[in-house]
Amino acid sequence: MKQKQLRIALRNCGVIDPERIEDYIAKDGYLALGKVLTELTPEATIEIIKKSGLRGRGGGGFPTGLKWEITRKVHGDQKYVVCNADEGDPGAFMDRSVLEGDPHSVLEAMAINGYCTGASKGLVYIRAEYPLAIERLKIAMKQAREYGFLGDQILGTGFCFDIEIRYGAGAFVCGEETALIHSMEGLRGEPTVKPPFPSESGYLGKPSNVNNVETYANIPVIINKGADWFASIGSAKSKGxxxxxxxxxxxxxxxxxxxxxxxxxxxxxxxxxxxxxxxxxxxxxxxxxxxxxxxxxxxxxxxxxxxxxxxxxxxxxxxxxxxxEDDCMVAIAKFYLEFTVEESCGKCSPCRIGNKRLFEILEKITQGNGILEDLDKLKNLGKVIIDTSLCGLGQSSPNPVLSTLDNFYDEYIDHVTYKKCKSKVCKSLMTYIIDEEKCIGCTLCARNCPVNAISGERKQAHYIDPEKCIKCGACMEKCKFNAIFIN
Amino acid sequence: MTKITSLTELKKLRDSLKEKMESYSLLDHPDSIIQVKVAMATCGQASGARPVFDYFKEELEKRNIPAMVTQTGCMSYCYAEPTIEVTIPGKNPVVFGFVNTRKADEIIERYIRKGELPDGVIPVNYETVISQ
Incomplete structure (x- = not known):
């Protein structure tokens, strides 16, 4: 049976020892770099990447070959190749896995990028929260230098290229390329308006080509197996x-x-x-x-x-x-907004203030104080934030709200009009009730209630005071007769 | 370590390393030995891959089984960490999930010694560009 998964970026993850360059070389490692340096011109290499249809894997989906070509064409005495390894999305760990499992593929691709764009220096911007990835990257860089895949006169050619690591301090916005560059320069991690794009004026004002880890991991394979092979995988406009x-x-x-x-x-x-x-x-x-x-x-x-x-x-x-089915979409939207509010750098007002207001409205709704008008407010304010924010963070931060409003409008209505959370997530909208028929008056719930909200005589049905109840669920967990339910 | 100064040299090095690597899995090769790979990315180590790695290293030596124990990055079965892959020469690699030292003992005694498959095998569900 043909498998549903095809591993290109992850080809060596879990297969080779990431701390042994020999394992990588045995799997055709650095062959693409050798081929590019000795057999291809930078223009021809860029042409291969363009033809492959590879698009940026960091999220934007900008055509990689085109980005390389722009950086190549911009005039500059010094250019930089940057690897964006500032993976910050909650629940995302693709880049970490590539760096921890196959660091050489990223180094090789950065060197190829350097050759194509005319850069002699590479910088990996990586979160300091990835200590193992950093360690393996350092080992890989040392080994690559020893074999002469990094440094001066790489593989006997005149091409010189070396890589340094820069640590991020875990700000989500620094995954945005202009903020990332400012952070590398030692400035505040705040974005600036594009244009100029980093390809024109990036690190220290020099042309800088920023690509994501996964994008780089694809490059050596494209060179080795050809653009047509890569372009044969995927859909019409998204390849690979x-x-x-x-x-x-x-x-x-x-x-x-x-x-x-x-x-x-x-x-x-x-x-x-x-x-x-x-x-x-x-x-x-x-x-x-x-x-x-x-x-x-x-x-x-x-x-x-x-x-x-x-x-x-x-x-x-x-x-x-x-x-x-147990997840409440309003609560999910609130979770993401809370993240955005925390991570907004504060430079532009739509993002700094607008997201805070969006969060407050969502909080009001989940606490049962929402009114129908709030739903329109969410929509309008969301659109304004998208239209007026400075960088990608603000321009996309209302998306979780707008998308849940679009797809789960009925859940919002439940919260606002009927004050109900069907998924039983929003605590303010829940009441714990004891079923008088089932309760035998064993007093177990009353003894376990941390706020003494349950009263009742022994062997008689108990009662939960909704004013006192903090909805911790301890009583329901303890009840052996399933007598407690949530309304 | 000498620097590699040409593409030809690189290809030669690759071929010799490849041959060495493949010889581990050839049944009739005199050097063929059992390979155990332990997934040791952050996720694997957090769920206890390090003691499993040490256990295999020590125990295989103690029990006189010629084997090579190496670390790899993430095998991507996060739900079943720690994960390991065992290759017996001449056979396809087998991935095991939820491996602790007790499970490791079972794998050594039942799979590596006798070739019986204990529970906990994760079926391969992908192709790689290299296998294509």
């Missing part, structure tokens, strides 16, 4: 494969790499093994805090950059969080 970090209420949590155009159904049910405990699928969140929700009606659309945007979500860097 995409790595997803499958998380949430799914049986086989893990990394998957599938050809573009694979459906959500195949990913969740065939590769992911279906929803945990046989529950019903409700939604899959892609694109992290910038993305949106895919629902049952999207299960059969082929996943690629354009289809996901058409469905109101986005590819993002590859986080895919699966939700089942």
């Amino acid at each position: 494969t995409k790595v997803f970090a499958l998380a949430g209420k799914i049986n086989n949590v893990g990394l998957v790499e599938v050809p573009m155009g694979t459906t959500l159904r195949e990913v969740i049910y065939e590769i992911g093994g279906g929803i945990r405990d046989g529950k019903a699928f409700k939604a899959a969140q892609t694109g992290g805090p910038s993305g949106g929700c895919l629902t049952v009606k999207h299960l059969d659309i082929p996943i690629d950059y354009d289809n996901l945007i058409a469905a109101g979500s986005m590819m993002g860097s590859g986080g895919m969080i699966v939700m089942d």
Whole structure:
């Protein structure tokens, strides 16, 4: 049977010893670099990347070959190749896995990029929260220098290229390329308006080509196997494969790499093994805090950059969080907004203030104080934030709200009009009640209530005081007669 | 270590390394030995891959089984960490999930010694560009 997964970026992960360069060389490692340096001109190499149809795997989906060509054409005495390894989406760990499992593939691709764009220096911007990835990257760089794949006169040619590591301090916005560059320069990690794009004026004002880890991991294979081979995989406008970090209420949590155009159904049910405990699928969140929700009606659309945007979500860097019937979509939207509010750098007002207001409205709704007007407010304010924010963070931060409003309007109505949370997540909308028929008056619940909200005589039905109840659920857990239920 | 100064040299090095690697899995090769790979990315180590790795190293030596125990990155079965892959020369690699030292003992005694498959095998569900 043909497998649903095809591993290109993850080809060596879990196969080779990441701390032994010899393992990588045995798997055709650095062959692409050798081929490019000795047999191809930079222009011809860029042409291969362009023809392959590879698009940026960091989320935006900008054609990689075109980016390289722009950086090449810009005049500059010094140029830089930057690797964006500032993976910050909640639930995403694709880049970490590549760096920890196959660091050489990224180094090799950066050197190839340097040759193509005319850069002699590479910088890896990596989160300091990835100590093992950093350690393995350092080992890999040392080994690559010893073999002469980095440094001066690489592989006996005149090409010189070396790489340094820069640490991020875990700010989400620093995954945005202009903020990333400022952070590397030692400035505040705040974005600036594009243009100028980093390809024109980036690190220290020099032309800088920024690509994501997964994008780089694809490059050596494209060179070795050819543009046509790569372009034969995937859908019409999205070529190759995409790595997803499958998380949430799914049986086989893990990394998957599938050809573009694979459906959500195949990913969740065939590769992911279906929803945990046989529950019903409700939604899959892609694109992290910038993305949106895919629902049952999207299960059969082929996943690629354009289809996901058409469905109101986005590819993002590859986080895919699966939700089942027990998840409240209003609470999910609130969770992402809380993240955005925390991570907004504060430079532009729509993002700094607008997201805070969105969060407050969502909080009001989940506490049972929402009114119908709030739903319109969410929509309008969300659109304003998208239109007026400075960088990608703000321009996409309302997406989780807008997408859940679009797909799960009835849940919002339940919260606002009927003050009910069907998934039993929003505590303020729940009341714990004791069934008088079932309660035998054993007093177990009363003894376990941390706030003494339960009263009643021995051997008689008990009662929960809703004013005192903090909805911790301890009573329900302890009751042996299933006499306590949530309304 | 000498620097590699040409593409030809690189290809030669690759071929010799490849041959060495493949010889481990050839049944009739005199050097062929059992290979155990332990997934040791952050995720694997957090769920206890390090003691499993040490256990295989020590126990295989103690029990006189010629084997090579190496670390790899993430095998991507996060739900079943720690995961390991065992290759017996002449056979396809087998991946085991939820491996602790007790399971490791079972794998050594039942699979490596006798060739019986204990529970906990994860079926391969992908192709790689290298196998194509």
